Amino acid sequence: MYEFQSQIGFPILTLLTFLPAVGGLAILFMRGKPRLYKSLTLAVTGVNFLLSLVLIAYFDRYSAEMQFVEKAPWISSLGISYHMAVDGISVLLIMLTALLSLIIVPASWNYIKDREMQFFAAFLFLETGMIGVFCARDLFLFYVFWEIMLIPMYFIIGVWGGPRRIYAAIKFFLFTFAGSLLMLIAIVAIAYLARANQYATPVFDMDLLEKATFSYSVQIFAFLAFFIAFAVKVPMWPLHTWLPDAHVEAPTAGSVILAGVMLKVGGYGMLRLCIPLFPDAVVAIAPYILVLSLIAIVYGALVSLVQKDLKKLVAYSSVSHMGFVTAGIFALNVIGIEGGIMVMFSHGLLTGALFLMVGFMYERLHTREIADMGGLAGPFPVMAGFLLFFTLASLGLPGLSGFVGEFLSLMGLFTYNKAMAAVASIGIILAAAYLLWMFQRVMFTGLRDDKWYKFPDFSLREMASLLPLGFLAIWAGVYPNTFLQLIQPSATRITEKIAPYLADHGGAIERLFASLGGLF
């Protein structure tokens, strides 16, 4: 019945995935002081982070195969199984998820004062959903985890958010759910089309689905359905409008997870499902996606430039940075895909850190308006130091993680099309502009309020939550090989899937229109 590949000796993926949910359930049934829930959450997320390190340590980084495989029948008569496995991309993102989930616990320690119990339980359920998405190798299971992520986040924004939280929460839910439903129908369609015959059970196992071939028009439609679901999450222009609302209203911890992990799930889905399952369609549609990515890069940067709200600025900068992710991925070569993944990883660290900092600043100043700040470097020198570091990392300073990803992504894009790479590089210039200008207005210029000198600078707790992110940002910037090694076999494997279709690239667009015309 239940079997797992004995790489470690215990089913680590199941443990990683469900430990937080068990913790969350325990919290819901607990009586006692808030401190108790907080400590338990800290313990659970801490153990989970250690487990994710164990996972990386035991992971065979020279293999492109799925590892730590676990399989058990679930709903056999519908062809659905509990199938978990990871490759290098998943492992990296699982580590990022576990790290950010751990960090937000001390960051929310004093910030959340209402219904703490439900807050921390919601975060633990969220972690289960996120890690599950990165582990699932069964399409049905993937969808279940995908949706499980949605509910806690909806509550986190809606209950603990800012003044317009209800609007933001429902917009977030409906955007994501619309994409999910399209994906659900596509999942069902391909699972039934992949059957050997009419009486066989449908196929939800991704290993088997990757071997199946679908007709061109099925590929196009299924690809679009999956792609829209993921593009909402990423979010790609023009499906990004939920993001600024959600970020501005969400509590700090919610923003960190939203930007740090949930946006990555979109990019991960494209890599894990869109490209391997529908290679023919990908090749045909990639140019259009690249155009959208370029729009996102430039548009996100331009809009960031004019933001008055610090949190909104970081939110729109995410749209721009995530444009590099999709641009890298759909350049459809190894370097581009590696770049896309590195941007995801680095963006998770840096934007997570920036949102944390915005939260810490808000706790002191009770404002996020850039115009209300100014001269903060005087009263808060440590804060200024941290903000400078993460700002520079985010704008792509060589030697820090932001540079590596964007550089690789641009290289991949350059191989695909030189003009596109040129347009994308505008985004990097603009990033420097809006980030440095923001830093100048917030930290320098005249001091707005003398009473800020009475407020404390960063506490140990706050520094402790930022330091690991900074440490990893330096590591990934100085010696990116540690991370690139991890993802290279998987990235190569993905490009191998598309390689046969890249050859007849010239005719792909005509075929696209021909197949669409055949419908009417």
Added chain:
Amino acid sequence: MQHQLLAIMPELMLIATAVVILLVDPLLPVDGRRGLSWLGIAASLTAAYATWISRGEEFTAFSHGIALDKYSVFFKILLLVVAAMAMLLSEKHLFLKRHLLGDYYGLVLFTTVGMMIMVEAIDLITFFVGLELMALTVYLLAGFFRYQERSIEAALKYFLGGAFASNFMLFGMAILYGLSGSTNYQEISDAVRLGPAPAGPLAIAVVLILAGFAFKVSAVPFHNWAPDVYQGSPTPAAAFLSVGPKIAGFAAILKFFTLILGSQSGTWVPMMIALSLATMLVGATMALLQKDLKRMLAYSSIGHVGYLLLAVVATGHTGRNLGMAAILFYLAAYAFMNMGAFGVLVFMANRRPGFRDTLDDMAGLARRYPWAAAIMSLFMLSLTGVPPTAGFLAKFYLFSAVVDSGFAWLAVIGALFSLVSAFFYLRVIIYMYMREPETELVESGAGLEAGKSWDLDLGLAIAAGGVILLGILPAPVVNAAQDAVVKLLGN
């Protein structure tokens, strides 16, 4: 060959219990009547057990009047569980509203017998007897609070419409009898398939029967009674009649349209598509406008009927097995989540005497009653179709059937309405968790104590447990549903 009466043992047990309840009720002191609900629940569960142990046997009884097979076993157990849950939800509410007649439980049992006969019938006359037994008792349940105008209005509306619907259906059956010379499903099916049945009268019969069923399961355009009836009925009775008759109705629809009229799918599939689209549209859009939760749940159940009709469409095509099994599973999931949602309203009405079933009255529920709010959220998410709940798996299964039968575009439309429905289900969660009550509701300590009842809590726990179990470990029910339809189609 079994003895004929053994075949209807579970039904006989229910009838005997119902008669005992009716006879004993006047003899008991007012407070003593509360125990009668437990008699009813015990009878339902015993009957369910009796049905369960006979699951391996397949035979017909009463000269091909009823067929006992896995299909009827599936539905009968589901209906009996629903009846037991309905009685768990009712007891305290009736006590608080001072309607202490044990008749209520007798009526629930009679309704259940009617529904069970509908499910197992393979003869038009037997079917109609079951239908009327169900219908007449359900009207009484709707009007059970006979001192409340709304309750009486509900009963009257339900009765008048229902009587018309029954007659339409009867007329359609008469035509079928005229065309085939038999009232037996199998013989009619053969006659319709093989014989040169005139197309005109047959189409009229199909339309009339479909119209009758559409009323019974509240499909558009015969849905208008549902919001008024649900709103006016006692809430626990609304829980029962929003679930039971729909289950029995769809069990019979499947038999009629796949078994009797399977060869005529060209005639009824387009009608069913139109009916389904209209039903989903009205259900989803009208629910958006409701402030009263019972009316909202009424439109929501209309929306769910629209989805179920989609799967009926699928049974008219290649996806027969899958479509039917999907309907069976969907009904099981729907039973738990819908009864649960109504159950939370009963819970609130018991705790807060001034509770008006409106969204505003739900505001801030999460602070005062965290568990009630949590399971109401569970039911709302399940009705939306979000994993890991029963509602998700049901919707997934149903869309599978629809896509597999070649109607992917219908599934896309269904998904669209699902998105619309997310809006009004989530609104309940918003009110419970994200808003504060405008006026603090007064809850006296005594009233609060009086409103507590562990049997209602048990009923809610069963509903919530069912929703989670069917969402996480659905394999046994999926397999049972698949087994149940094989034999029916083999006939």
